[in-house]
Amino acid sequence: MAGAARFLDPAIVARLGTIDLKARTIVEGFLTGLHRSPYKGFSVEFAEYRQYLPGDDLATLDWKVYARSDRHFVKKYEEETNLTCHLLIDVSGSMGYASGEVTKLQYASYLTGALAYLMHRQRDSFGLIAFDDSISALLPASARSGHLRAILLALERLEIGARTNVAKPLNDLAAAVRKRGMVVLISDLLDDPANVLDGLKHFRYRGTDVIVFHVLDPFELKFPYEHAARFRDMETAEEVMAVPDSIRQDYIEKMQNLIACYRRELGLVGIDYCQLDTSQPLELGLMAYLMTRRRVL
């Protein structure tokens, strides 16, 4: 796992102080790593020279280099965008689950904070919406200095809410967003897939790019429980008595079918889908975001 060792374990991130520090640690480390990574071209700060090719804008030609070396090089300036990004984080009851040290909500908030930090560095405009069955926190998109701090503070104050209803906040937001931009949804998507897909399709129909981070706990994926127990739903309090050995295979198949369903249906409408589990490094989420942003821009 040499590759994974380059990234920060979410459990280690959780032990860091404020979410501000967490976000900065994640992003700076991620960006530092990118210099040695195959994803070099995605850096937003790295400026480079390359030989002039016919068709290049002459305004980008570096005349000083030409004067010194008598060769034509094009100078790539730091990127400047007008991307507006909406970070949607699910705070429903099911997001409070943790088989290890980090709950799904914590993991999602670290990822959201890191993304916000990254966007701030890119001088993108970004906002935050927290929801369960309704919107519980809303910070409109902005690129102002100080907005990052407000976002991080809001993330730090997030509390577990009630039942998941992804469709409603998505519909509300879709109606409000008029400018082409990007929506990042971070959720465990334990809702009716049809409702989730309907909500997300609204954005795509408006030309908004969407990336979905499907955050799950490793235990949700593998169901490694050994002894018979009464399983209580974290949102509905419904209880089911089960012998794990007897139902594990059935459960895993259902979970994989759910993931495959999201991956397939979201891919069909051009929505990027990234499934993460809370034991995986947060950098994977950043990487997925940058790939999507590259396509957008």
Add this chain to the structure above:
Amino acid sequence: MSGLSFLSPLFLIGAIAAAVPILLHLFHRKTEVVIDFPAVSLLKRAPVQQHRRRRLRELLLLALRVAALLLLAVSFARPYFAGAAAPDSLPLTVIAVDTSMSMSAPGQMDRARAAATRAAAAAPASHALALIGFGDAAAVVVEPTTDRSAITSAIAQLSANASGTRFRTALARSSEIIGTREGHVVIVSDLQQSGWESNDDGGLPDGVSVEVIGVPPPAGNLAVTSAERRDRRVVASIQNYGNVEVRAPVRLIAAGKEIARAEVTMAPRGAGDVELTGSLPAGGDVEVRVDDAIGYQADNARKVLLDSTPALAIAVVVADPTGSTGGLYVERALKVAGNGREFDVDVRDGRQIVKWTEAERSRMAAMFVLGTRTLDRNGRQVIRNYLNGGGQVLLAMGPDVDPGTLGDVLGTQLAFDETPVRSAGATMIASDGRHPIFRPFLNPSGALGDVQVEQHRRLKDQAGRIVLARFSGGDAALTEQAVGQGRLIVFTSDLDNEWSRFPLNPAFVPFAVETTRYLTKSRRPQQGTAAVDLRESNPAATTVAEFTNAIERTTRAGLLQAKNAARDLEDRQRWWQIGLVIMLVALAGEALVGRRAT
């Protein structure tokens, strides 16, 4: 109610272990883990079925584990079925009701029946009940039963008779019925003092509780204690057992008609003679009767025989053609009885008995067979016909008895060893001292023990044969059995002073006389109420405390025997092996179900 019993019931305590899996089951249920889980909706469909199936498996497992532990405990307790007579295994309450003559005062039996009925109703529900009526002897009126209505109806049928009172007999019978189980005895009686006077044995085992219900005796009693004919008169003695002077009429009755009457005055606890003069009938009997309104009724009358009693014909068959000594001792012994007038003894050699006329045979009250070697076929047929036709025969199996033809003589096979057993100095012991033959030996009881025999024949066990006495070695000495319509008493040694010195023993004469009287009982004139035991007329009674203290306590001698019988029964049935096999099957099933459940 099942007849299931256990040889080692203490092992049943181990059945408590069956509670362990039940407690574990309950404990496990209480501590069932509850896990908060987000994707319960994905668990829904499968687990509901699993849960039901699991509960069934859990219950099945629990049942198998409990069954295995119970079977283990029950198997170690060595179960056996004591048979269909379920009340035999239940705790028993024996209600013994005095039905002797001293209970015949007006209203006395009514009170006794009421007390017995109350005792039956008050008996613990877990007890079986048995009913005994006792006087001289104790008869089981109702064997142990759980049917209380049968007891109640039997109590209602009880009535006083003319017998004496023997409390020890009743106690011994109660003890026999109770055996080794838990028991309680209720005695309903007038607690008459004379009931303890008989020198017999009997008590209650340790641990058997006793309740004594006293039925008050009458305030006084008049009894005709004797009556005899003196020429044209009848002289009767009347006893007053009360504490006040009594003047009462005494009547002489013949064929239901009063032929004489007199008044008699008796001092408290005193007696008086009265002479009754009238025209006595030529034959038959007359009755002397005293009017007694409050005392016992059975002793108010006494019959006087006016005829002289004819001697009973007794035949003695010997194998002594010379007629020198055969049957001599029996003849001499019987000649003594009744001043020589009670029996008419005819001793004959076996070859002579065919000469008996039909009239002589029918007059014969009993026959002693002391030798058969001289009997021819006709002679054997005479004895066989006599016995099977209702005759009374005593057979002494001495050296003059031919074992080979004995079956032909009697018309039945006796089953005995033909070779005599040498038993130097063996003494004779009565199996039941209350039998009429042995009554003369009750006091002193050792008289019969002085009898010694040198040889005897060994009878084998045979159904329907009652052993009346045994030799000290355990072999039967005197037995009684029915043959055809007659009765056969067998003395397994000799009565001619050849194999034993018994004929020379002082016990021989009373033994021979009482045996003959017992055999000729049906031919003897009935004396009616004259047979009343005079001691029974005295209403003096003990207190309940005195009575209770007089009861002897015995160890349960039959306990070991009962245990051995139970062990034999359990050995034959071997339910413990079946229990262990079923337990192993239960454990195998538990392992199988348990493996699938985990």
